Amino acid sequence: MHSAEGATRMQHTDQHDHGDPPALLHAKLVVPEIVPEALCRQQLQDQLWNLTDLPVTVITGPAGCGKTQLVAAWLAEDGDPVAWLTLDRDDRQQPNRMWRHLIGALRAAGVILPAGLLERWAELAPDHDCVMEVAAALAEWNRSLLLVLDNATWLDEEQLAEVDYLVRHVGCLRLLLIGRCRPRFPLHRYRLADQLSEVTADELRLDAEETRALFALHDVELSDEELADVIRQTGGWITGVRLCAQAMRHDPGGPVPDLAAHEHIVEYLTGEVLHELTAPQQELLHGVALLDTFTDDLVAAAAGEPSPTHLLERLVEAGALIETVDADRRMHRVHPLLRPLLDARLAARPHDARALRLRLARWLAAIGDVAGAVAQTAAAGAWDDAARILVADHGVCALVVDGRRGPFAELLGDAPAAPSTAEGAVVAAALAITRGDRDGAERLMAGRPVEPAPGTPLALAVSTCVLHQALAFFAGDVERLAAATGAGVHLLELAGERLRDRPELRVYVQAGAATVLLCTGRLAEAAQAFTDAALAAEGPRCAELLAYCMQHLALTEALRGRLRTAHHAAQRAIALASVDCRRHHVADAALAWVATEWYDIDAAWRHLRAAESGLGASARTPQAGAFATVLALVRARLLRARGELPAALSAVRQAGGTGQSRVWIRHQAALTELRLLLAMGRDQEVRDGLAGLDPGAPDVVLVGGEALLAASEPDRAIERADLVLRDVDLPQDVAAEAWLLLAAGVARQGEQWRAVEALRTAVELMAEEGAVRVAYEADVSVRRLLRQQDLALPAMDGATADRGR
Template sequence: MPKTAPVSGRVGAAAHLGPGGDPLLAAKFSVPEVPRAFIRRQRLLDRLTEGTAGPLTLITGPAGAGKTTLAAAWARQRTAPGPVVWLTAEYDDRAPGVFWAYVLEALGHHEVVLPEAVGQPRSADVADHSLLARIASALAHLRRPVVLVIDGLEQVPVRAVASGLDFVLNHAEPQLRLVLISRVDPLLPLHRYRADGRIHEIRSADLAFTRQETARLLRGHGLARYEESADALVARTGGWAAGLRLCALEMQRADNPAGFARTFAASQSAVADYLLTEVFAAQSAATQDLLMRSSILDRVHPDLANALTGREDAEWILAELTRAHVFVEPIDATPWCRFQPLFAEVLRMHLRHHRPGLEACLRRRAASWLADSGRLAEAVEQAATAGDWEWACTRMVHRLEIGRLLTGPEAHRLERIFSGMPGDLAGAEPALVTGACALAQHDTARSRARLDRAEEEMHQPGARPSPEARLALSLLRLLAAPDAQGGDSVSRSAQPTRELAEPVPRPLAEAHPEIEGLRRYGLACALEGAGRPDAARRAFTYALAGCTGEVTQALRHHCLGRLALMESQHGALSQAEEHARLALEVAGHRSVPPTRRSGMGHLALAAVAFERGELPDAGHHLDLAAASPDAGHDPVLDADIAVTRSRLDLAHGHWQAALMAVEAGRTHAGPLAAWPAQRLALACSAAHLARGDPASAIAVLNEAGPGGSAHTLALAQARLAAGDLAGALGLLAPLDRRQDAGIAEFVRIRLLQARAATLTRDTRRAHGLLRDALAAAHPERMRRPFTEAGPWVRHLLEQLPDLATEHAWLTARPGVGKDTLRTDGCPPDFVIVERLTDREREVLRHGAEMMSTQEIAEAMYLSANTVKTHLRSVYRKLAVSRRSDAVRRARELRLI
């Protein structure tokens, strides 16, 4: 072994000179002291120990992130694989020769002895390859590893220095372990180290204090009583170490520490001084200007920053700030970035102090850019913050964006923003926007009042309302006040909206499909409220076809739910179930915020389950409907919740509770349109019949007035119960001739006619009518009408064992209760099924393997719709409503 000695010739010598003749400062070799209030974060100390088992450890983060303190604490705990050599780099060390002179002196200072032959740099500006090779060779021959910590490497942004470090590290392994501390990524080829697995990185996100660590920091400052403030401090500072320490110091001096933690402002905190001096002041004038102007934004896009600054270099500046960890971080893999919240607040404070009046101008400029970029809610927020409500309302109306308050992913956010708008603003546009917001909140009375105000403004002398404003008024009127008079007036009420849409420029109309979707939906709701269910079903189907794109997903959700409810009342139970489940599926879409979801889908499923005799499922879905956001606000929904609850009470024999449910529905819903009022009257009539009071049932129906076929059918049932056979049959006769009667109506007509036939002892006719009712109800497994009809149905079936066997689906449900029919010779848990086709069995076998509909389609080379058709057929034949039940039942019957 060659004789070795320190490079300086004397270990620990303090007055050696660098290649330029200046003394090498020994203070730069000292491991920094750890603050007395240091919070030991073992998770990070362990990561440093783990990192120094390999060649390169990189600690990067913004100023005050705790990088140096962490490394110093780790160095002092003596868990390194060898001696720790510390070097604090400074701006004056950027010359390669000076830098390497300091590295060699640091090694000697910490008693890492290298051979004298290594030498020293000959020039301040150059560290030649020969010197670097000698350093690497000498380090590689050390008996134990050495950890070289270089702090502040961002002060030496010289490629020659970085390439030299890379060369020495690669040729001194495994004895050299390098720890680099920097605010920015060094110029080393980090990608190569990452690919080889030779680097361990501790980034700003890792350095951020957790909630638990913040609580310990508060305890360390004598603030143990205020640990509950840790969450607020972490949220406000982003876990930034320096910010948390400064806040803790401020809390120590505050009269109300907890209040300070909740509400502290950067302008009142030492945090502002730190950020302005350590971060902001270190930037160029152009960067400072960009930071100040962009601080008004939650998220910054380079093009938006250019619009605010009037320059074209924002992309480069933001990239540099991100790379330098100057409290600017990228958002995923997008051009957007965000400022750390406290830093943004300090910048806004600085903007207001040095450029008073500029903030409002910048926010208006940002609002225009954001709106034109399709970020309407962000644009309106900027305008609202600037107090420019006129711009926000004019934009919403004249760009035909007012429908976005009622449907779309930003609807709730827009409504919340406009809720802060002063109520005394003049002009039609603010009135229209306020009317739309009230409509979104189900406050139709307030909406109509604001729309009246808008109409007054539009008829002022000299007013020239735009086509878009007139269209908005007509559309909101349709949605806020659906016609309940029936006849052709409903269609006429939608006519102005359709006509007013024609003058609107086609590109603008095409950019807002929600306007036409809302018009169709408003027409359908008007038909529903007017008691025209057949026309309403067709209108909801038409409205559903107009719901295209993400912005109409909420509208599609509502259309599906209402359509499903009307289909369940019609008796198309399978179709109702499909649409209801699709409504719930659409509700999970991000375009439908939880506050805008409807209970109609669950209510339709409750109605379907009830008609099939599945009372527990009906009760479950009814409870979910009653807990939905629109319950208590939508008269149609509230009325049918009351109706379904009343029917469930009757099914369990509680006629008093059924009457109370109806009365509660009437009280809760307030003034009702024709259809929901009629539905409540029908439920009330049924409750009176259940308690044996047909006279009261007839009185309720007569008081409600004519209400279509459902009303007539209920009146016929009441008259039959009262013994007025001729009157009942007279009411049924015109209904029997209806060509478009629904399944539910047809089944109930046939059952009433069959009951009348039994009363006249026309048993043959009664059998035929019962057979017709069962055949119509079978595909939908509609059990409830037969249960409600009374025991005479069972008696008829006892006379027709073949018919009872053919329709054993009536008793197919497990756990038969008192409301379920029994037939002789047919145990309640036995199911007679139609033969499954080979294709249906194959679909069911795939379903048993937990394959999705799409996966089954791909496996069988079918379309997804064809698979759904097969599944519906399987469900019908097996008398079930879910795939899991179908699989279970098919296995019981050994079909698969």
């Protein structure tokens, strides 16, 4: 019995048997009528037959998503008796009113209840004894009955507990709860017992096929592009889709309207949503609409209340169009069609909007959502507050690392160029760096020393160091970079665990310190520092820093002679850089160096050309001179391999003459030049060049020995080799060169067996890393001995190197 006829008959029976019963609103007791041009959602209706076999079914979704219409269409089919009750706000405030109507709904469904029960509930507050009477009567009825409570979220926990009592004690009773959010019913108990079924807001959204079908009911045919536009704007909200279809039916051939601004949508949302809210609820909805997504706690922040208890539920109950986007994280959003209307209303009250945004910003900052807090302060025009929040959370490094396309640069793009606070100056300088205005950044940082003054807040001091580090790097100032990174490392130690959520800051400072070590020739320390920084580079913001560290680790290890490690690091660096199409010329330089040492000439030329294409990108960086000299050394060695000795000498001298290279790399260039001069027979220039180098350096001693060998003084050359080999801590490449010099010297003296043993030792050392170039450039007596003894030099390539790791 699903119509008003049953309710009316029930009223007449009561009046005949018991006098005039308390007044009932009979519209609350009938199943709502189906709207014209209703969409048949047969799949969901069929699903309800199975779902309602369980004791409790819950259907939840925002206003206008078709909950009630779905159930009404389903009940239009033949089925068991149904007791329908539509609830409202008064039913929570007047519990006896709610129970009178519930009894009326049961009687309308044919249930025979004790005489006078309605009258007793009209005179007294409902009590559990009355509920027990209803339960007993239902149990004796012995027929299956579906009780539908529409808008069930209006009931409080006590009322729903009594409904729960009915369900638990009446085996024939099934309960269907409809609401905009989950009612305060003990759903967990039924879920645990596998006696609960649910239809969620996601299931109520129209899919593409249903959307097209609803438009067809309005005689509107959608193209694929129009259909996608409708779904994008409405998100499958059935009321929005219906209003859009009606609008397009009255505008044949017209495009899909901008629904957020369409008068039909605005009228509906204003009349059915906003006007149903109290003034405080409207204010609360304005606040949460400022956020893309929000949690219950953020709702409390927008309301200015310390506790989020039931605030969101009450908003939803009142009709606010709020969707849950992540149930597990309790994340929600205001429907996209409602937000523009709320934004427009709030824009008309700028003072209120500013105060609300600042309140939200404080809460967002407190829970760690710095981007959200900065967005709100920026939207409010509170630039000093935005800078203070960003600095306090150590977000300046993220601004520098992310660059112009990062979220903070976009949010703060309209900030004034002349800030009034120290935090504002630091943030403005960072913004200038993202725009490439380094002179402007220098002006903003003028007078702000690298070493923080006593009493400077830690976060401001760290941010200042980050800016000095960035400016020193772009200026190629190694001394300033060393000072900034030194101060930064100290401050990070003071901060301790407070910066565990800012890995990019620690990696940024460590990478800067490692760059200083590389530029000053402390290669072993630089390799360890780059390794530590790479290991700490976790998270998407560290991606570019990780690529930087891996590229420079590869170059550092190549220069140390650790060729296998360098090759592996370079390959990983190229893979990292390729993800975001970043330049990887430093890794190419490392691979060029490695391939040259392996005497893989074709590969070395290929990597060299790729690395040289990035020379311009390295200009003015601290390592620019060293990078250019490394490429010059590789080119010189490759030209020597082709027999083009004058061209090779010119390449080395051109790079060495720039004056930009650091002492340690100029030393390598000088040794390469001397070896080229030796190969060209220009002995006097070699002697002059040796006079300007450290006579105690092992590699200088070996070049001197090679000069003596060329001057037909093998005895003195052997002495030089023996002198170097006394050092047990020699790098492998230097040790290999010493054994080659010894082999050449004793071969010149005719000691064949001793020369062979020395050569075998050199080959074994070269096999460790594959550094065979020195053998190809060695004295002719060594090369002849290699052929005579059939000693094969190790042949290396990328695959061989990876297998050897």
